[in-house]
Amino acid sequence: xxxxxxxxxxxxxxxxxxxxxxxxxxxxxxxxxxxxxxxxxxxxxxxxxxxxxxxxxxxxxxxxxxxxxxxxxxxxxxxxxxxxxxxxxxxxxxxxxxxxxxxxxxxxxxxxxxxxxxxxxxxxxxxxxxxxxxxxxxxxxxxxxxxxxxxxxxxxxxxxxxxxxxxxxxxxxxxxxxxxxxxxxxxxxxxxxxxxxxxxxxxxxxxxxxxxxxxxxxxxxxxxxxxxxxxxxxxxxxxxxxxxxxxxxxxxxxxxxxxxxxxxxxxxxxxxxxxxxxxxxxxxxxxxxxxxxxxxxxxxxxxxxxxxxxxxxxxxxxxxxxxxxxxxxxxxxxxxxxxxxxxxxxx
Amino acid sequence: xxxxxxxxxxxxxxxxxxxxxxxxxxxxxxxxxxxxxxxxxxxxxxxxxxxxxxxxxxxxxxxxxxxxxxxxxxxxxxxxxxxxxxxxxxxxxxxxxxxxxxxxxxxxxxxxxxxxxxxxxxxxxxxxxxxxxxxxxxxxxxxxxxxxxxxxxxxxxxxxxxxxxxxxxxxxxxxxxxxxxxxxxxxxxxxxxxxxxxxxxxxxxxxxxxxxxxxxxxxxxxxxxxxxxxxxxxxxxxxxxxxxxxxxxxxxxxxxxxxxxxxxxxxxxxxxxxxxxxxxxxxxxxxxxxxxxxxxxxxxxxxxxxxxxxxxxxxxxxxxxxxxxxxxxxxxxxxxxxxxxxxxxxxxxxxxxxxxxxxxxxxxxxxxxxxxxxxxxxxxxxxxxx
Numbered sequence: 001x002x003x004x005x006x007x008x009x010x011x012x013x014x015x016x017x018x019x020x021x022x023x024x025x026x027x028x029x030x031x032x033x034x035x036x037x038x039x040x041x042x043x044x045x046x047x048x049x050x051x052x053x054x055x056x057x058x059x060x061x062x063x064x065x066x067x068x069x070x071x072x073x074x075x076x077x078x079x080x081x082x083x084x085x086x087x088x089x090x091x092x093x094x095x096x097x098x099x100x101x102x103x104x105x106x107x108x109x110x111x112x113x114x115x116x117x118x119x120x121x122x123x124x125x126x127x128x129x130x131x132x133x134x135x136x137x138x139x140x141x142x143x144x145x146x147x148x149x150x151x152x153x154x155x156x157x158x159x160x161x162x163x164x165x166x167x168x169x170x171x172x173x174x175x176x177x178x179x180x181x182x183x184x185x186x187x188x189x190x191x192x193x194x195x196x197x198x199x200x201x202x203x204x205x206x207x208x209x210x211x212x213x214x215x216x217x218x219x220x221x222x223x224x225x226x227x228x229x230x231x232x233x234x235x236x237x238x239x240x241x242x243x244x245x246x247x248x249x250x251x252x253x254x255x256x257x258x259x260x261x262x263x264x265x266x267x268x269x270x271x272x273x274x275x276x277x278x279x280x281x282x283x284x285x286x287x288x289x290x291x292x293x294x295x296x297x298x299x300x301x302x303x304x305x306x307x308x309x310x311x312x313x314x315x316x317x318x319x320x321x322x323x324x325x326x327x328x329x330x331x332x333x334x335x336x337x338x339x340x341x342x343x344x345x346x347x
Numbered sequence: 348x349x350x351x352x353x354x355x356x357x358x359x360x361x362x363x364x365x366x367x368x369x370x371x372x373x374x375x376x377x378x379x380x381x382x383x384x385x386x387x388x389x390x391x392x393x394x395x396x397x398x399x400x401x402x403x404x405x406x407x408x409x410x411x412x413x414x415x416x417x418x419x420x421x422x423x424x425x426x427x428x429x430x431x432x433x434x435x436x437x438x439x440x441x442x443x444x445x446x447x448x449x450x451x452x453x454x455x456x457x458x459x460x461x462x463x464x465x466x467x468x469x470x471x472x473x474x475x476x477x478x479x480x481x482x483x484x485x486x487x488x489x490x491x492x493x494x495x496x497x498x499x500x501x502x503x504x505x506x507x508x509x510x511x512x513x514x515x516x517x518x519x520x521x522x523x524x525x526x527x528x529x530x531x532x533x534x535x536x537x538x539x540x541x542x543x544x545x546x547x548x549x550x551x552x553x554x555x556x557x558x559x560x561x562x563x564x565x566x567x568x569x570x571x572x573x574x575x576x577x578x579x580x581x582x583x584x585x586x587x588x589x590x591x592x593x594x595x596x597x598x599x600x601x602x603x604x605x606x607x608x609x610x611x612x613x614x615x616x617x618x619x620x621x622x623x624x625x626x627x628x629x630x631x632x633x634x635x636x637x638x639x640x641x642x643x644x645x646x647x648x649x650x651x652x653x654x655x656x657x658x659x660x661x662x663x664x665x666x667x668x669x670x671x672x673x674x675x676x677x678x679x680x681x682x683x684x685x686x687x688x689x690x691x692x693x694x695x696x697x698x699x700x701x702x703x704x705x706x707x708x709x710x711x712x713x714x715x716x717x718x719x720x721x722x723x724x725x726x727x728x729x730x731x732x733x
Contacts, residue, residue, distance in 0.1 A: 316485025
């Protein structure tokens with residue numbers, strides 16, 4: 001027993017264990033969200049979805065996962081084998097690494113670094129490399145199409161997204177995500193979407209710009225995670241399945257996992273920036289280490305729900321329209337907001 | 348339309364790099380070719396340079412089969428299998444041609460029931476057309492809303508003849524049997540319910556901002572081109588040509604009812620674009636409902652099997668009968684010799700004719716537009732290949 005405790009107290013072991021927490025969270029969250037998405041989609045569309053496996057089909061995601069594990073792992077003969085195998089893991093690593101700076105609760109953050117949100121933007125960009133790799137290595141024209149679209153889309157939408165983040169960083173004066181959250185503590189009136197914890201005049205001046213930045217970031221985050229109406233990289237009616245057409249079995253599952261993890265990641269960024277992160281909406285009521293984790297996940301999941309809702313309601317945009325939205329609408333608005341916020345913060 | 352020239356760049360080492368056109372094989376196993384259509388697409392980036400359709404993956408020698416029956420009546424199940432989402436219409440077209448050949452007058456009740464069935468089938472077929480078109484545009488939900496209502500039509504058919512897809516209900520000279528007693532009431536119920544869904548899907552899909560952006564001014568089929576390619580049905584009417592066989596070549600009693608021919612007006616873009624073709628289908632369903640409601644209200648009494656011939660042996664000759672199917676003019680040309688089986692049957696399949704225009708209207712469009720164009724043509728490969 002003592003040996004085990006001593007082993008657990010080794011700094012290296014503690015670090016690994018701490019790093020495993022987000023991984024476990026991602027795995028559990030992915031299973032829950034797959035079920036959630038299927039059920040929400042089904043109820044939007046007047047159906048029931050899974051009903052057979054377990055009560056209302058609750059263990060269906062596990063069954064799906066087991067099925068994918070058993071599947072033959074096909075690598076096309078003409079594929080670039082090394083890149084083909086590497087790609088899904090690279091995509092997942094990019095997403096997983098980003099979870100390191102996510103303030104899950106007042107008591108837990110993987111790595112409380114001062115460059116938090118900057119690191120996050122950089123790490124999640126790794127996903128593009130993975131997608132391009134997958135598309136190229138598959139040696140399939142449709143996959144390549146999907147990968148190129150994906151790269152173009154993610155790179156273009158990162159610009160308004162990062163500009164929106166810049167605006168928020170200017171307001172807080174920090175990139176540390178834990179500090180950002182703490183600055184919004186004290187109830188719903190201190191959340192940045194309402195204008196943040198500032199004197200009334202400044203708050204009123206900030207409010208419209210924060211709202212615009214929120215919309216801009218929400219849209220670009222949807223594009224970044226390839227959700228409808230921006231799901232062109234995997235538009236199944238045009239490109240069959242996009243970059244992951246040739247993938248099967250566990251590699252396909254990892255793409256899926258990364259996609260869902262990414263979905264929560266961008267939702268969590270929205271929550272941290274505009275909706276007070278893990279802070280309770282009722283001030284000190286229902287706050288504390290555990291409660292704050294609850295609030296964080298709840299807020300994150302409500303944005304995941306918003307994404308699912310939109311996905312099953314809206315049609316898809318075309319490539320040129322997608323680029324138009326990014327470069328001619330979102331980017332100028334974001335730039336304008338950043339300048340205006342600069343003025344407000346100086347005054 | 349966007350034109351991008353093929354560019355060549357000379358590198359510092361003297362190698363010439365040039366952009367190339369890419370040939371992509373779209374189908375036969377592609378989610379949005381609506382079956383086993385194979386398109387050879389030449390692409391310059393995302394822009395379509397050329398489209399070559401390859402057919403025949405679902406060829407079942409339908410026309411040849413019909414020459415080897417033991418009776419004309421036996422051709423009808425084969426006709427069902429041509430356009431499997433509008434089997435009633437196929438039967439109707441064949442029966443119209445056969446009755447012309449045999450010079451049979453059918454009772455008025457048969458005409459009425461045939462009209463009700465044909466219009467229900469038109470609605471069912473348009474529901475699939477618009478629903479799958481929605482999927483092509485990335486909107487999955489309207490498809491399931493429409494399938495829920497299509498199910499009600501299939502239940503009506505099942506109640507009538509026991510089959511849900513391939514009916515063998517309309518016979519030469521009549522019907523296989525009369526409609527069941529609850530049919531009238533259930534059809535009325537369906538008509539009231541369905542109007543709600545039509546409005547719902549208009550909000551969700553047809554007047555959705557993104558949907559309009561995707562479909563307006565895409566795949567424009569001008570009036571003269573539509574006529575030159577012998578397009579028919581919603582394809583032709585979407586291009587602004589006011590032509591409907593139900594009104595202009597009355598093969599049954601459509602003129603007794605009040606209804607309008609829907610023509611594309613180019614409300615959201617140019618006349619003859621993808622949006623127009625889609626909205627023509629949407630509004631035609633409304634008109635079909637009007638026809639059904641009137642026919643149900645004035646349904647005459649009578650024996651539906653009175654004119655069914657016991658033995659069919661026509662005088663040698665030929666006849667061409669055509670009806671306005673959901674996809675356009677569906678015609679059967681029957682050549683009879685002194686025998687109980689036809690010498691030759693030729694089907695004029697609207698989906699096949701409409702598909703031929705694809706090359707002319709999709710040049711210069713983007714890959715995503717090509718999918719929209721295929722969806723708006725509303726092909727059924729069973730009918731294209733026969």
